[in-house]
Amino acid sequence: KFFYDSDADLSAIRNKKVAFVGYGNQGCAQALNLRDSGFDNIVVGNIDDEYKPRAIADGFRTVSISEAVSEAEVIFLLIPDEDQQQVWKDQIRDHLLPNATLVVASGYAVAFDLLELPETLDVVMVAPRMIGAGVRDRYVAKEPYPCFVSVERNPSGKALQTAIDLACAIGATRGRGAVESSCLEEAGIDLFAEQALWPAINTCFLQAFQVLKGAGFSDEAILFDMYLSKEPSEVFERASNVGFFKQLKFHSKTSQFGQLRGTKNSDGTALKAQFEKVLHKDILSGEFAKYWSNSLAGGATELEQLWKDVEQEPIQIAENNLGLQK
Ligand code: NAI
Numbered sequence: 001k002f003f004y005d006s007d008a009d010l011s012a013i014r015n016k017k018v019a020f021v022g023y024g025n026q027g028c029a030q031a032l033n034l035r036d037s038g039f040d041n042i043v044v045g046n047i048d049d050e051y052k053p054r055a056i057a058d059g060f061r062t063v064s065i066s067e068a069v070s071e072a073e074v075i076f077l078l079i080p081d082e083d084q085q086q087v088w089k090d091q092i093r094d095h096l097l098p099n100a101t102l103v104v105a106s107g108y109a110v111a112f113d114l115l116e117l118p119e120t121l122d123v124v125m126v127a128p129r130m131i132g133a134g135v136r137d138r139y140v141a142k143e144p145y146p147c148f149v150s151v152e153r154n155p156s157g158k159a160l161q162t163a164i165d166l167a168c169a170i171g172a173t174r175g176r177g178a179v180e181s182s183c184l185e186e187a188g189i190d191l192f193a194e195q196a197l198w199p200a201i202n203t204c205f206l207q208a209f210q211v212l213k214g215a216g217f218s219d220e221a222i223l224f225d226m227y228l229s230k231e232p233s234e235v236f237e238r239a240s241n242v243g244f245f246k247q248l249k250f251h252s253k254t255s256q257f258g259q260l261r262g263t264k265n266s267d268g269t270a271l272k273a274q275f276e277k278v279l280h281k282d283i284l285s286g287e288f289a290k291y292w293s294n295s296l297a298g299g300a301t302e303l304e305q306l307w308k309d310v311e312q313e314p315i316q317i318a319e320n321n322l323g324l325q326k
Contacts, residue, residue: 002177003149008168009161014038019072021045021065021092023055025132026105027078030170031060033139037169043068070095074166076103082296085114096121099155101162106190107183110152112289123153124163125183128172135170144175150182188283195288196278200271209315219318228324 016039020031023044028051035042044055045068055062069075069092079087088109093116101122109115110123117123128135129146138145149167151159167178205226212222226232238247248256282288295302310316 001180003164003167003173003180004177005168005173008165008173010037010165010169013074013162013165013169015041016073017041017043017071018074018076019043019045019068020055020060020076020078021068021087022077022079023051023060023062024078024080026128026135027051027076027132028054028058029132029134029136029139030076030078030105030128031055032058032136033170034166035060036139037171039169043072045069065091066095069100070097072100073097074101074103074162076105077109078105081106081108082292084109085293088115093118101156101159103163103166104183107150107181107185107187108190108289111183111187112286114289114293117153120155121153122156122159122162123151124159124166125150125152125181125186126163126167126170126172126178127181127186128170135172139171142171142174145172146176147172147178148181148186149178150180150186152183184284188279191283191288192275192279195282196275200274206313206315209318213314213318220322223315223318223322223324 014037018034018039018041020027020042023031023046027044031042031044042060044060044062045065046052046055046062047065052062065087075092075096077084077088077092096118098118098120099122101124102117104110104123104125105127107125107127110117110125125148127148129148130138134145147167147170149163149172151163153159156162164173164178167173172178208226209222213219235247238250241247242249245260248259251259
């Protein structure tokens with residue numbers, strides 16, 4: 001299901017008191033878009049860091065997070081996902097107005113129950129599939145961009161209309177419209193790409209490098225052919241324009257034959273089983289979210305260790321030797 005500009009009515013919602021918690025990539029872009037859509041009662045809640053002066057310079061009244069939410073009817077939670085649980089607990093939860101609406105731009109914290117949500121709170125997702133600068137530039141240029149919208153909690157019975165109106169106000173219901181989704185779907189697909197798809201692709205590159213190096217080919221020739229030439233980014237660019245396989249038509253006949261035959265002869269069974277495990281056992285069960293929250297609370301030392309481990313990969317060593325690390 002899609003939602004369009006014509007489904008929105010900004011006349012009443014424009015006068016609501018809106019708080020932006022966070023003025024980073026999304027916070028800055030969405031606050032400016034909302035203001036240009038006629039919302040004139042916006043406050044930014046931000047900690048005392050380098051983002052605060054930016055909000056002030058852009059002309060927003062800027063206060064502490066708890067002060068901002070204490071007067072807001074609509075709260076955009078736009079700080080990094082990994083900080084939301086703690087900030088919610090310490091600076092937001094106890095300061096909310098009853099009957100406020102919480103707006104998230106990513107499903108993660110809501111899908112995995114990281115926020116203690118009062119019964120009376122409406123909760124919606126308006127999640128642009130676009131970096132903050134794109135959200136702002138396209139709004140100004142009157143161009144569309146993709147966005148997911150969902151209703152997660154609806155004690156008022158009006159949460160869907162609120163979500164559509166806010167999506168419209170940030171410019172996300174133009175063109176093909178905003179797509180109805182859910183926090184679990186948005187976060188599940190995102191985490192799956194991060195924890196299954198890309199690790200598989202990363203592993204392909206690590207193994208390919210070692211096999212080619214083992215055959216005596218030079219580091220620089222392998223790396224240039226594999227990705228320094230930017231060929232993979234061109235392939236994905238074309239895949240998004242014309243289709244995943246159809247982009248092969250831009251390659252030579254030899255390449256088309258090799259890729260189609262090689263794909264047909266590849267046994268994906270083990271990979272599929274691994275993907276199923278990651279999706280169901282780790283992600284949808286909530287195990288990953290719990291594990292990562294604990295790791296963050298302990299100082300994220302495992303992430304540091306993973307960065308150290310990757311330094312030892314032959315592909316990383318080859319890049320360092322070629323002076324590519326800068
Ligand atoms: P960001 O990294 O740009 O956020 C910076 C803001 O968060 C600043 O205002 C900073 O003061 C605040 N902040 C950071 N750590 C904090 C802490 N410990 N306590 C209090 N405030 C803190 O975040 P970004 O990228 O704008 O993401 C915000 C939300 O939007 C997230 O839920 C993210 O998943 C979602 N999103 C992000 C997209 C992107 O392109 N970056 C795209 C679509 C959704």
